[in-house]
Amino acid sequence: MTRTGLLNSRYLRLQEGGLLLVILILGLSLTIFGGKVDRPKFELNSAGERQRVFTTGADGEKVPVFESCNKFLNAQTMAQLAKDTSFIAIMAVGATFIIISGNIDLSVGAIYALASVLSALVFHRFGPDGVSSAQSAVGIFLGVVTCIGVGTLAGIANGAMMIGLKVHPFIITLGTMAIFRGIAFVITQGQSIGNFPAGFRDLIRYETGEGLSLVPLLIMIIVAIFGGVYLTRTAAGRRIYAVGGNEVASRFSGIRVEWVKLTVFIFSGLTAGIAALLSIGYYGAATSGDGQGYELNVIAAAVVGGASLSGGKGSALGAVLGALVIQMISTGIVILGINQNYSQIIIGAVVILAVVLDQVNNWLSRRRLLKG
Amino acid sequence: MSFIEFRNISKRFPGVQALDKVSFSIELGSCHALIGENGAGKSTIGKILAGVYTADSGEIWIEGKRVSPANPLEARTLGISMVHQELAFCPNLTIAENLCLGNLPRKWGWLDRKEMLRQAKALLGEIDCPLDPMLLMSMLTTGQEQMVQIAAALGSGSKVIVMDEPTSSLSAHESEALFHLIEKLRSRGITLIYVSHRMEELFRLCDAITVLRDGQHVSTEPIKTTSKEKIIHQMVGREVLFKAPRHREESLGAKVLEVTNLKGRQFSGINFELREKEVLGFGGLVGAGRSELALALMGLDPEATGHIIVGGKELKPKSIRSSMASGIGLVPEDRKRQGLVLSMNCRENASLAGLERFTHAGLVSDRQERECVEKYTSRLRVKTPSLETQVASLSGGNQQKIALAKWLVRDCKILIVDEPTRGVDVGAKAEIHELLDELACSGVAIIMISSELPELMNLSSRILIMRDGKLQGNLSHKEFSQNAIMRLMAGI
Structure with missing residues (x-):
């Protein structure tokens, strides 16, 4: 049995192996075709802050120093890619839970916006312009709880309505997508909310090396590991696959199908809340227009990562890699100097291509099975 | 011409x-x-x-x-x-x-x-x-x-x-x-x-x-x-393919199930008892209400009323978890729709109803799951390249064995099998019959719904016939004859 176990894990590795290969090829071609660029040189000063390096020119003026580096494969671009991927990848893990269970959540972008503005109000209150005199640590704590709590509650609302009203999740979340964003708009009157406690922004924007934001990256890794372990190692995770694979057979096996569905919606809302928290910390402001269209981006990432919209298939690692592929393509469009207007067309084509490749792969393996 | x-x-x-x-x-x-x-x-x-x-x-x-x-x-x-x-x-x-x-x-x-x-x-x-x-x-x-x-x-x-x-x-x-x-x-x-x-x-x-x-x-x-x-x-009129079952030679055990006045979507007034080591056959035409009765016993009929008493305790009605907790298992009629999750492999399907047995603090123990599933799949002689093989790629007979294993993993005491050999070839059919016989000998009480007379007659200790949602007759082993069963089924 150990041999077959080994075989199986090798097979699993192969499943995401395809994606890793795609990422490798993408990375290589961007490195090769991206060419070189001159970037200003930075160094750390005595206070530990990054600052540009200058030399004194022949006429005694300060001249900035540039260094030549690969347009794609350089520390700054990598750090940027890691940060941008993190926000989408966190939500893509949540979307993967939903999709594996055979459901769909269109409201994550709106949940993201609602959690952003509600927690921004809290942060603002404890910020430099705020009215509260309490310690900023308390404020930060309250803000974090608000952001994650709003996400979770919105997920509960989605799940409970879908189960209680027996309406297809596409319809429910299409409705809540408008409702959640509408609430965010009414509360903010379309204004941007900023001026958060400095401690909060410093925490999220904490950088190391050449501008690598550690916090979003770390949280993304934690979410991915948690999601992966939950899906593959826990009984609850197994039940998500079962419900997505065959709801009737799951019910006939004593699985509380409604409960399983509720948990995936909660998880989806929760990940939207986490992503919202990181982004308002990073950008320092929130508006009701945040996260517009994110729902489609995260579904695209999950699908490119191998999740099947008919349910029963997908993985957390796949979702993260799927998000990375999409982000690399957006970055690549900039690096290769392709007209920005084409980026949507290219990303759309990639999503379709990924699913077609997956189907071809399935078809091949089924044929191999039949022959064997 | x-x-x-x-x-x-x-x-x-x-x-x-x-x-x-x-x-x-x-x-x-x-x-x-x-x-x-x-x-x-x-x-x-x-x-x-x-x-x-x-x-x-x-x-x-x-x-x-x-x-x-x-x-x-x-x-x-x-x-x-x-x-x-x-x-x-x-x-x-x-x-x-x-x-x-x-x-x-x-x-x-x-x-x-x-x-x-x-x-x-x-x-x-x-x-x-x-x-x-x-x-x-x-x-x-x-x-x-x-x-x-x-x-x-x-x-x-x-x-x-x-x-x-x-x-x-x-x-x-x-x-x-x-x-x-x-x-x-x-x-x-x-x-x-x-x-x-x-x-x-x-x-x-x-x-x-x-x-x-x-x-x-x-x-x-x-x-x-x-x-x-x-x-x-x-x-x-055909040759009997399998040997006489052994469970009939053993004396029946204690009463495990008592059903009184059960009424559901397509049947009413159902009363019967079931004992350990018994194989109770349910005969009847398609639409006679047998599968619906099975669903009600499993707690899956939202309209069911009446009393189901297992081991002296009354079941909570309309609750599959209560039925499962008292040791009832159902291998349903439609294997692909109700019995198995085709996108999962043999191991995951076999352990689906009994996951909590291998779960500690929420985590499934791979080793325990594998050992337990392997014990039952080898006992049922499931032929598969490995437990990790997709269940969709197995033959009908082996799929049915996985659907059976799902309940053995839970140590089920009362097993309901609905058309256990439908869409299964002749060889696997005889094997499933032998397995059901073995299970009965080991003390499991079995309710077998079947539309095939030879299967009913060769395997059952007793046969109940249903027609139009009502019990029409109770035949003891000595009274088995194709004519008698056919007549009760068709009401002539």
Whole structure:
């Protein structure tokens, strides 16, 4: 049995192996075709802050120093890619839970916006312009709880309505997508909310090396590991696959199908809340227009990562890699100097291509099975 | 020369030889009955004629010409239609729209509603059907829908109509209306092929009868020269394939299940007891309410009322988790829809109902799961390359064993198996019978629902017969005979 176990894990590795290969090829071609660029040189000063390096020119003026580096494969671009991927990848893990269970959540972008503005109000209150005199640590704590709590509650609302009203999740979340964003708009009157406690922004924007934001990256890794372990190692995770694979057979096996569905919606809302928290910390402001269209981006990432919209298939690692592929393509469009207007067309084509490749792969393996 | 002639028709489905070189012929303008047990191949041959399936080998000749309808549309152009059990229409459209769907009348490119209504009325009028053509299809009863199907068949100029178990979900009144219609069709010279296992209907309606058994042709004769007794004998007369079960020699154990006055969606007034080491067979026709009873025992019928007492404790009604906790397991009728998650592998399917046994602090222990599943799959002699193989790629028999293993993993005390060998080939069938016998010997109480008489008679300690949702008889082992069971099942 150990041999077959080994075989199986090798097979699993192969499943995401395809994606890793795609990422490798993408990375290589961007490195090769991206060419070189001159970037200003930075160094750390005595206070530990990054600052540009200058030399004194022949006429005694300060001249900035540039260094030549690969347009794609350089520390700054990598750090940027890691940060941008993190926000989408966190939500893509949540979307993967939903999709594996055979459901769909269109409201994550709106949940993201609602959690952003509600927690921004809290942060603002404890910020430099705020009215509260309490310690900023308390404020930060309250803000974090608000952001994650709003996400979770919105997920509960989605799940409970879908189960209680027996309406297809596409319809429910299409409705809540408008409702959640509408609430965010009414509360903010379309204004941007900023001026958060400095401690909060410093925490999220904490950088190391050449501008690598550690916090979003770390949280993304934690979410991915948690999601992966939950899906593959826990009984609850197994039940998500079962419900997505065959709801009737799951019910006939004593699985509380409604409960399983509720948990995936909660998880989806929760990940939207986490992503919202990181982004308002990073950008320092929130508006009701945040996260517009994110729902489609995260579904695209999950699908490119191998999740099947008919349910029963997908993985957390796949979702993260799927998000990375999409982000690399957006970055690549900039690096290769392709007209920005084409980026949507290219990303759309990639999503379709990924699913077609997956189907071809399935078809091949089924044929191999039949022959064997 | 015969009107329709089948020559050496063979058809294989995964795991079963549905038809094996079947040859017989049908006379012009007759009503020809096809009879046989479940899985005998009677529906399959009707569906091959109507283009729903294509034969693997063999020929069909109509009026001296060889035909091979590749799909229902082609069959229709040859003048052959089928009245289905399954939904044949768009339920969201009106009768008129459905009847004219193939060729909607148009005027200047727009739909000509008046003409459509006129055509539909004319078609319904042909069979004296009083339905309003503007009714939505979804509002009709099964009987009314059949009428519309027949009207559609006549409208497309069919000379041959295949009817697959037309009365199985009709009320007595609706059946009577259908019989009248059939008489009318015959007077117009339509050839009818009537697939059923309800003897009295066949003797009333048909001129000739063909008996099939295990995919093979047994006999074709005029109805005048045969008798019910003879047909029953031809339907079931076969060698016993398996050895006598051992569980019958052991004395029954303690009472484990007592059902009193159970009523559900399609049955009522059910009372019975079940003991350890007993195999209680449930016989009856399709639609007699046996599968619905099984669902109610499992807590899956939201309308069930009555008392189910397991080991002295009454079950919480309508709760599958309560049924499972008291040791009941159900291997359902429709393996692919209800029994298995086809996108998962053997191990995951086998452990699905018993996951909490290997779960500590939420985490599933891989080792414990694997060991436990392996214990039962090897006991059930599941043939699979590995436990990680997708269950969809296994044969029917091995899939059924995985569905059984799911409940053994839970140490189930009362096992309900619904048509345990449907869609399973002969070898695996004998093996599943042996396994059920072994389980009974080891103390499990088994309820076995089966539409196959030999299976019921060879494996059961006792047989209860259901008809129209009621218990009709309780046969002890000494009273088993095919005739007695058939009579109780059909109510003759």
